[in-house]
Amino acid sequence: MPARWERIHPGLNFHRNILKLVVQLKLCLSVLILVISLPGLYPGVEKIENPAQETFTASYAAETHPVTDLIYITENGHAEFTSSVPLHTFTGVSDYLTGMIDFEENLIDFYLDLESLKTGISRRDRDMYRTLQVDEHPFAEFTGFFSGSVDPDAGGIQSVTVEGEFTIHGVTREISLDGTLEREGDSIRITAEWILDITDYNIEPPGILIYRVRDEMDVRIDALLEPRERGEM
Amino acid sequence: MKIGTYLFQLPATLLICLLLTEPSTAQLERERALPDAPVDHIFWATSNVGLNTVLGMPSGNLNSTVLHTFGLVDGGIDRFFGLDDGANTRIGIEAGIHDRFDLGLGRMTFNNIVDLRGKWNLIRQKRDDSRPLDLALSFSLLTNTQSGMGFDFGDRLAWHSSVMIARKINGLTLQLSPMIAWYNAPEAHFFPASADTPDRLIGLGIIAFYELNDRFALSGEYLPVLGDRNPGSEDTMGWALHIDTGGHTFQIFLTSSQWHNEAHMMANNRHNFLEGEFRFGFNIHRVFGLR
Numbered sequence: 001m002p003a004r005w006e007r008i009h010p011g012l013n014f015h016r017n018i019l020k021l022v023v024q025l026k027l028c029l030s031v032l033i034l035v036i037s038l039p040g041l042y043p044g045v046e047k048i049e050n051p052a053q054e055t056f057t058a059s060y061a062a063e064t065h066p067v068t069d070l071i072y073i074t075e076n077g078h079a080e081f082t083s084s085v086p087l088h089t090f091t092g093v094s095d096y097l098t099g100m101i102d103f104e105e106n107l108i109d110f111y112l113d114l115e116s117l118k119t120g121i122s123r124r125d126r127d128m129y130r131t132l133q134v135d136e137h138p139f140a141e142f143t144g145f146f147s148g149s150v151d152p153d154a155g156g157i158q159s160v161t162v163e164g165e166f167t168i169h170g171v172t173r174e175i176s177l178d179g180t181l182e183r184e185g186d187s188i189r190i191t192a193e194w195i196l197d198i199t200d201y202n203i204e205p206p207g208i209l210i211y212r213v214r215d216e217m218d219v220r221i222d223a224l225l226e227p228r229e230r231g232e233m
Numbered sequence: 234m235k236i237g238t239y240l241f242q243l244p245a246t247l248l249i250c251l252l253l254t255e256p257s258t259a260q261l262e263r264e265r266a267l268p269d270a271p272v273d274h275i276f277w278a279t280s281n282v283g284l285n286t287v288l289g290m291p292s293g294n295l296n297s298t299v300l301h302t303f304g305l306v307d308g309g310i311d312r313f314f315g316l317d318d319g320a321n322t323r324i325g326i327e328a329g330i331h332d333r334f335d336l337g338l339g340r341m342t343f344n345n346i347v348d349l350r351g352k353w354n355l356i357r358q359k360r361d362d363s364r365p366l367d368l369a370l371s372f373s374l375l376t377n378t379q380s381g382m383g384f385d386f387g388d389r390l391a392w393h394s395s396v397m398i399a400r401k402i403n404g405l406t407l408q409l410s411p412m413i414a415w416y417n418a419p420e421a422h423f424f425p426a427s428a429d430t431p432d433r434l435i436g437l438g439i440i441a442f443y444e445l446n447d448r449f450a451l452s453g454e455y456l457p458v459l460g461d462r463n464p465g466s467e468d469t470m471g472w473a474l475h476i477d478t479g480g481h482t483f484q485i486f487l488t489s490s491q492w493h494n495e496a497h498m499m500a501n502n503r504h505n506f507l508e509g510e511f512r513f514g515f516n517i518h519r520v521f522g523l524r
Binding site: 096098099100109111112113116123124126130138139141143 | 265294
């Protein structure tokens with residue numbers, strides 16, 4: 001049965017609906033502001049501390065790049081390390097380096113399933129996985145950003161510097177790496193080399209007495225990233 | 234409006250706002266590169282105490298093995314618990330020809346047995362359980378190379394073949410390996426041999442292997458002979474402690490048989506483990522890269 005005031009003046013019901021709509025819009029706006037201010041609400045998404053992002057994005061736009069929804073992705077990049085023990089050197093390789101570059105957001109994100117690394121001797125692989133405790137820490141990861149200017153559309157090989165967090169064996173450290181970036185058709189090729197001191201990541205060099213794996217190993221990556229629509233992510 | 238109305242509308246509004254707002258910066262979701270990769274470390278070595286395991290040598294890998302067994306421990310301190318009674322030692326290698334096929338060659342002290350062996354890994358157990366078992370075929374050709382026995386080369390030969398089926402569950406690997414062995418001239422391999430000695434033996438190898446941690450594992454094996462058997466022979470049993478040192482795998486064990494291949498374990502073991510007739514032994518395995 002209608003309320004008493006509705007029976008007296010049916011037009012009041014219309015005004016009541018308008019009032020409800022305004023209240024809901026205000027509520028929605030409040031929640032939107034709340035959501036924007038709390039990026040941690042998204043599981044698995046971390047806001048990267050990136051002081052260069054604003055300047056990069058501004059300079060990128062200022063260089064008349066069209067606003068693009070392209071992100072560059074690889075799932076079969078090449079990663080390898082070279083390590084040594086006294087009188088012997090060995091190399092581990094993987095073609096399962098996975099990563100992306102988002103030039104709009106100045107975000108670089110790569111990871112490698114460590115169990116995809118093979119040294120050529122099954123027994124040594126097993127020991128390596130144990131040393132890296134891959135059951136607990138299956139991935140080596142880098143998440144960062146370009147710290148200098150970069151033009152993904154430029155021809156030729158560009159020297160680039162990236163900064164970010166590198167994680168392996170459950171230990172995360174801030175690192176800065178020098179590498180190259182080159183456009184190949186629609187794709188982007190990136191390469192980088194650096195020296196990784198495994199003791200920085202609480203990895204005990206395997207071996208017996210003085211016959212131990214050297215603390216420092218040379219790491220090299222080479223990946224061709226192909227464009228993909230942001231909406232496909 | 235009533236408070237109850239707000240409480241009802243708030244979750245729905247929040248959900249709509251979340252759906253309409255996309256994150257601007259997101260990492261890739263971490264996914265394993267090889268979710269259907271074979272299960273690793275199903276065994277730590279290509280053989281257990283005396284039985285072959287499903288583990289093969291992949292291409293480019295060379296496994297070297299040194300296997301030892303001594304006399305029965307019941308000799309006491311006078312015989313230093315069997316170590317004074319002489320060792321039967323087998324020295325061998327196994328080379329990966331293909332990722333699923335290896336060939337091996339070895340020589341044993343007893344009867345100067347030389348054996349050529351091969352192992353073919355037909356099926357590998359997958360992590361995602363799309364293939365729940367490991368299955369491998371093995372064969373070996375054995376010859377008694379002792380001089381002065383008066384046998385033709387053909388008489389000295391024996392053949393052995395087995396199907397090895399294994400599954401690993403949470404660090405525990407179980408293997409069954411039905412096997413058959415033929416002996417061209419039983420008297421060249423059996424001791425003593427008589428007119429009613431069979432020239433063919435069938436057995437069922439059973440291995441249980443349990444990883445205690447990354448360094449240590451325990452295993453037991455049992456090889457009953459099924460059907461006709463060499464008179465006086467006993468089924469072989471052995472128990473081992475496995476130690477992974479990072480470069481080598483050591484197997485320290487007690488076993489009833491002093492022989493180092495299934496064909497001669499079935500034919501010549503005359504000791505019953507459960508009656509206290511066992512001996513000490515140890516195996517050493519080391520894998521080298523060929524590339």
